Structures are given as C-alpha cells and as structure tokens.
Amino acid sequence: MFGLDKKDASLLLIVAVLVAFAPFFLNPFPEGSGWAQFNAGYPDLMQRFVIFGIFAIGFNILFGLTGYLSFGHAAFLGVGSYAAVWMFKLLSMNVIPAIALAVITAGAFALIIGYVSLRRSGIYFSILTLAFAQMSFALAYSVLTPITGGETGLQLALDDPRIFGGAATEGNIPVPGFFGLEMRDSAQLVLGNWVFTFNVGYYFAAIIMLLSFYLSIRIFRSPFGMMLRAVKSNQQRLNYTGLNPRPYTLAAFVISGMYAGLAGGLMASMDPLAGAERMFWTASGEVVLMTILGGVGTLIGPVLGAGMIKYMENIISKINSDILHSWFAFLPDGLEDLVVTLIYPFIGKGWHLTLGIVFMLVVIFLPGGLVQGGQKLAGLFGRKKAQEPKNATTEPAE
Amino acid sequence: MGILEVKDVNKRFGGLQALGNVNLSVAENTCHAIIGPNGAGKSTLLNCLVGKLIPDTGSVMFDGQSVLGRTPFEINQMGISRVFQTPEIFGDLTVMENMLIPCFAKRDGSFALHGIRSVFSESGLRDQAEQMLEEVNMLDKRNMHSASMSRGDKRRLEMAMCLVQNPKLLLLDEPTAGMARADTNNTIDLLKEIKEKRNITIAIIEHDMHVVFSLAERITVLAQGTPLVEDTPENIKGHPKVKEAYLGEAA
Numbered sequence A: 001m002f003g004l005d006k007k008d009a010s011l012l013l014i015v016a017v018l019v020a021f022a023p024f025f026l027n028p029f030p031e032g033s034g035w036a037q038f039n040a041g042y043p044d045l046m047q048r049f050v051i052f053g054i055f056a057i058g059f060n061i062l063f064g065l066t067g068y069l070s071f072g073h074a075a076f077l078g079v080g081s082y083a084a085v086w087m088f089k090l091l092s093m094n095v096i097p098a099i100a101l102a103v104i105t106a107g108a109f110a111l112i113i114g115y116v117s118l119r120r121s122g123i124y125f126s127i128l129t130l131a132f133a134q135m136s137f138a139l140a141y142s143v144l145t146p147i148t149g150g151e152t153g154l155q156l157a158l159d160d161p162r163i164f165g166g167a168a169t170e171g172n173i174p175v176p177g178f179f180g181l182e183m184r185d186s187a188q189l190v191l192g193n194w195v196f197t198f199n200v201g202y203y204f205a206a207i208i209m210l211l212s213f214y215l216s217i218r219i220f221r222s223p224f225g226m227m228l229r230a231v232k233s234n235q236q237r238l239n240y241t242g243l244n245p246r247p248y249t250l251a252a253f254v255i256s257g258m259y260a261g262l263a264g265g266l267m268a269s270m271d272p273l274a275g276a277e278r279m280f281w282t283a284s285g286e287v288v289l290m291t292i293l294g295g296v297g298t299l300i301g302p303v304l305g306a307g308m309i310k311y312m313e314n315i316i317s318k319i320n321s322d323i324l325h326s327w328f329a330f331l332p333d334g335l336e337d338l339v340v341t342l343i344y345p346f347i348g349k350g351w352h353l354t355l356g357i358v359f360m361l362v363v364i365f366l367p368g369g370l371v372q373g374g375q376k377l378a379g380l381f382g383r384k385k386a387q388e389p390k391n392a393t394t395e396p397a398e
Numbered sequence B: 001m002g003i004l005e006v007k008d009v010n011k012r013f014g015g016l017q018a019l020g021n022v023n024l025s026v027a028e029n030t031c032h033a034i035i036g037p038n039g040a041g042k043s044t045l046l047n048c049l050v051g052k053l054i055p056d057t058g059s060v061m062f063d064g065q066s067v068l069g070r071t072p073f074e075i076n077q078m079g080i081s082r083v084f085q086t087p088e089i090f091g092d093l094t095v096m097e098n099m100l101i102p103c104f105a106k107r108d109g110s111f112a113l114h115g116i117r118s119v120f121s122e123s124g125l126r127d128q129a130e131q132m133l134e135e136v137n138m139l140d141k142r143n144m145h146s147a148s149m150s151r152g153d154k155r156r157l158e159m160a161m162c163l164v165q166n167p168k169l170l171l172l173d174e175p176t177a178g179m180a181r182a183d184t185n186n187t188i189d190l191l192k193e194i195k196e197k198r199n200i201t202i203a204i205i206e207h208d209m210h211v212v213f214s215l216a217e218r219i220t221v222l223a224q225g226t227p228l229v230e231d232t233p234e235n236i237k238g239h240p241k242v243k244e245a246y247l248g249e250a251a
C-alpha cells in the first residue's frame, strides 16, 4: 500500500486510526468526575501532541538515522513560527502559504547552520548547533526586535497590511483558516456525561502529521535512509566505498530542519503568535528527550515520546496540593499530610522532576525507549517471536 | 607503464621514517604482492594510495592521473577499492544492505538523493549483490546482522563489497588473516577466478606465504619503509636479502 511493505503499512494505518479517534481515546473519563483532569482530549493539547510529533519525527531522521545529535533544532521551529506569522500579517490568513513559507525558511536556515556545523562530528557538532540556536535566540529576543517582536513576541495587529482579506476584518483580529475553515472552530459531541471535542485545527495538523509520518517511513526505507544509517555505522567504510558522507548528513539535517519549520508553522497556525522562547535551548533539549524517550531510530517512537512529554507537561503540572489532599483524604490526617508532602515536589511546577525520573528509568531499563517497552510487553504475551527471520531485513520496525 | 605508479614516496611520522623513497610499479591485470616484516610500512603505503594519508613527497599515479589531493571517495570512484587490515563493514546493517551500498556508489556516484524510492525496488542492484554473495558463499547469510558474524565472514563480506564495485585496482591488506584454512583456500580460488574473468589488478599485502605464492606474479619486499627487492615469486623464494629481512626481525 502506497509503496510500503505490509508491516509499515499496518503501522501507518494504526497511527491513522488512533489519530482520527484521538478525541475519544484521550477523553476516557466523564466530565465532572475526579478523573476528568486526566483527560487530554481538549484541542489545545491534542494539537500539541501532533505538532510536537512532527517535530520529533523530523528530528529522528537526523539523530535516529545518522547519529548526529543536534542541540539546536528549536531554532528552526522558531524560525518557522516567525515566518508563518509574517505570512499572516502580510499575505493572507490562509494557513497554506504560511506553512509553506515556514518550511522553506527553516530549510534555508538549516542549510546554512548545517553546512557549518557538519564540518565537525560528535560532541563538537552538538555544541556548534547549540551555539547557533542560542545565537538565533539572542537575535530574536533583542537585536532583531523589528522582525521578531523581541520580548513580547510577534503578534497580529489590527493594522496589518494584509494583501488578501485585509479590509474585511474591521475591529477584529482575524483568525487563521483553511479556505473558510477556521482553525479554532470545534464541534462537540455530548454522550451522557462525556464531552468529545472535534477541532478543525487538530484535524488539520493531524493530517499533516500523518503525511509527515508517511514521508519519514519512505525515507527510512529508501536508499537515502540506508546511506544515513551507513553514516552512523561506519563513515570510514562509506568514504572508501566511493560515497561522500557530507551531503547525505547535510540533506538529513535540512530535511529535519524543514520538519521543525513545519511544526513551527503549524503552531503559529493554531495560535498566530511567535516568541523567542520557542528557540531557547531547553526547547531544543525537549525534542532530544522526546526522541530518546520514545525510541531513537524507530519509526513511531518519537511520536510516542512527544505525546508522553506533552501529556506530563500539561496534566501533571495541573495537579495541585488541594487535588492531592482530596485524593488521599481517606488516609488518617497525619499520614495524609505526609503522603501529600512526599508527592508534592513531583507535581505542579515540579513536573520536570517526574519527567526526569521517568526519563532515567526509561534510559536505564529500556534503552530502546517506549517502543522497546512495547516490544517487551508484546513478547511477554507470546505474540509471534518464533517465526521472526522471515522479514528480518531492517532495524526494529515500530 | 603500469596502472599504478608510485614514485619516490616518503612519509614520516614524527621521527619515524615510515616510508623512504618507495618506488613501485604495478602492471595492469597482474597480481602484485607486497610482503615484509611487521612495521615495514606496508599498510602505510596503501594508506598513501587511497587518500587516507598524504605522502610528504613523491607522486602516486593511477590510470594516468594523480591520486594525491583527492579525497578517499573520489579515489574510489576512480576505480580503487580497498580491503582493510581490520574489517571495515557497516556493522549496524544487514549483509545485503552492506552489499547494496557499494552497488549504489558504483551506479550513482558519490551522492544521489533517492529519498522516496524503496531500496527493495532496486531489483537490478539486488541481483548484482546476490550474485556476488553467491560467489563468496554468503548468500544464505544475506539477512544477517553483519556485526554478529565471525571475523573471517566479515573479511569475506568486505572483499565482496569491494569486488561488486568491479574496481580496476583491488587493494587487499592481509585479506586472509583470521580466516580458517578452508576459507583461506576458498579466498585464493575466488581471487584467481575473479582475475581470470575480469580485468582487474590486485595489490595484496600478506604474511601467509601460501597465499602469496599462489596468487602473486610479482613480489615487492618492503623493510623499514624501503623496497629491498622486486622480482618474480621464484626468484624471491631463495633471495638472501629477503631471508635477512625476515630473520633480522626475528632476531
């Protein structure tokens, strides 16, 4: 199907089904119940899942295949966001040109930064990308304020000189849309105590995520993908086999930069503003964590990692001490206070602590990430395993 | 004039003269062996041919063109393939993928962006790779993870990767080291067969004299970075200087 072998095609299909029905899956708890705060099926968070999924899928093409660890990919995401917002300001509120420009601009940036950074490998490459990203951040934050809006960020304004649809928006700042469909529009389905939200922006981003995922599978299975794995495996042999590793790694760098730009453009399409903090080094580190947490070099791992981190960021950080007290109210008072005191550092603003622990546990016990965990689980339930060698052509597939 | 002409090549590592005034001419379609005690500079000489090292002075001409100043991948594209002293393969890839990479390099040059096409749609290259694997008796291992193979198998794979490129000049650095006797004999047969079938020039470094005398038409003896003698195998066998070089090392 679509030029994929059976295994990859079924993986793509499963992801497509999960993404299509995510508003249901992510809202398993009825409204108003104590568990409802664990529901993730609201538009803002679902959009983040797929957008950061795209970011991580692209990052994995560089890091997972070539082994080059970039610590500056958030710069491309930020550049994409700025480009998209400028497109909204100057051209039209349609998201298509905005996203196109975001991808192109990020690609051009990646070409320059990659060309310089790839002169070194290993830790020096990582540091170079980090330096470039922090320079971009500093430029966006202060020096280039006329272009980036500096500290306040870049926002739409009433007097934007938009070429298409500039006049039609008197008094209101318009919202990004796709030929009449507004990204923030939602439909709700109420079933008893359950409320399911279907958001235009989410489904738009989800379709793009599926296309990006499909493209990444094709790249993984292509001669180009094989060369990238060869770069990671043995550059010396590649050189003496008549292949120049440099353009291969640069192409991977640019492609992953364009994925980041796409994610940035989509973020701006969901909420038309862009700020320098999107380029900050912690944002670059986050995508590294996502990829490692999910499973470096696997197809679906980065998406899982992105989902996990965004879920923790948004759900765990919302738990506060009142909620904890209500959970442990059944315990005797002294014990309740003790338990709450013990757990408190890991919730709310302390969610990073929880993330850190989860990350350490995964790296130590599941070096292959969540994907490896899934494979182990599947192995426990004794599925296949015996008739493996039939299609043992490549790395772990899912 | 040989296909490979090395003239007055010198190479120093700090105070060590690794190569001193090396002259070597390898005639087309012959097998030329380079022998000598450990540390004689044999691998260093090969490194100067494939762009891994740049000689301090001298010239290296291949097929009428200088190789000096070219990168390793450019030199390979000129038609020189090399097997290393310690096997250099793509350990994370399967045997079949290891074979496909040189096939792509041969067909598409040093860089080609086939980002969407599937590897497995390249039936022409696959046939080529499978045929070569058949020749080295490794077809049954084609889906194996190459890092998990024995050292001898890795060597055979590396040799197959070089041969599938159909190079004009094949450089072998101790290709049978670490191989079982039977595999060594298979390798000798394979190289003989390849030489009969194709127009290929072979330069081989080897400590195993059985291999050397089975294959070589000319032998150069290198000692302390300088060629002592160059002659036919028959004449080398009883040459006093050669005995001295080897015995000198033992003493």
Ligand SMILES: Nc1ncnc2c1ncn2[C@@H]1O[C@H](COP(=O)(O)OP(=O)(O)OP(=O)(O)O)[C@@H](O)[C@H]1O
Pocket: B013, B016, B018, B036, B037, B038, B039, B040, B041, B042, B043, B044, B045, B085
């Ligand atoms: N990159 C290098 N830097 C410094 N010294 C080197 C380097 N490469 C080789 N040498 C030295 O040069 C000399 C020749 O080494 P070379 O590897 O060419 O020997 P060889 O003839 O291949 O020996 P062997 O039979 O053990 O493989 C040795 O003394 C070695 O230590």
Ligand SMILES: [Mg+2]
Pocket: B042, B043, B044, B085, B173
């Ligand atoms: Mg050597």
